[in-house]
């Protein structure tokens with residue numbers, strides 16, 4: 001894998017960065033390629049978490065223009081919402097220029113602010129960021145689409161320090177079976193599995209808090225945890241380290257690129273769900289890799305078409 005540095009943006013000639021990203025590389029902008037004011041950055045860095053009105057995980061939902069992770073209902077909360085909205089908008093505008101083929105079909109997910117120092121956090125294993133993992137969202141199944149995340153380091157002096165390893169394609173060949181791919185594929189192809197999924201979708205349309213998950217999404221959640229629990233993998237896998245400097249921006253498919261964050265504080269992030277059909281090399285996508293490995297469909301094809309419609 002590579003860290004691909006983009007030193008001149010916008011560039012004269014259009015470059016299609018999709019193959020680089022889909023192969024499991026990280027696209028790195030030493031200078032953040034959009035405007036996000038120093039005033040907004042210092043407001044975020046100065047947020048006061050004492051008292052519990054503002055939580056340590058701040059998420060902005062662009063579709064509803066809402067911030068979660070704050071119970072404050074005052075001018076500070078309103079300003080926070082405005083800043084997260086601005087960040088989300090400038091990132092989306094930048095990404096639309098950088099990756100127009102994705103923009104034509106993507107689904108805008110949440111933006112977040114990560115205010116805490118990552119080093120030394122006391123978290124349960126499944127939430128630890130310092131263990132190498134691929135991302136999967138328990139509450140938002142992708143049905144085979146990909147998770148693209150754009151990060152910005154807004155700390156005034158500290159780097160954000162990542163370790164990544166070989167892409168999903170390599171890890172899946174080694175570990176997908178041990179992580180339970182064949183059992184999950186068989187269960188989701190069974191009559192009982194299909195019936196459960198249909199029922200879950202029906203319950204969801206009735207407003208019940210049920211998350212209908214394809215076999216693909218069940219596997220990706222399992223794989224996230226499998227990698228974190230596999231101490232041999234954590235110790236011995238190939239490691240590529242990169243320290244993202246203050247003021248830099250980077251993007252990668254976090255379900256294709258296994259990653260961990262060792263240290264760093266004050267990062268912003270915007271997530272996009274990228275439609276499988278807009279990929280330049282769909283054969284590299286985790287869904288394609290896994291279906292080749294197990295010889296079964298992990299997402300019902302009619303669901304996949306609805307998903308990207």
Ligand SMILES: [Fe+2]
Nearest residue numbers: 133134135254
């Ligand atoms: Fe992650």
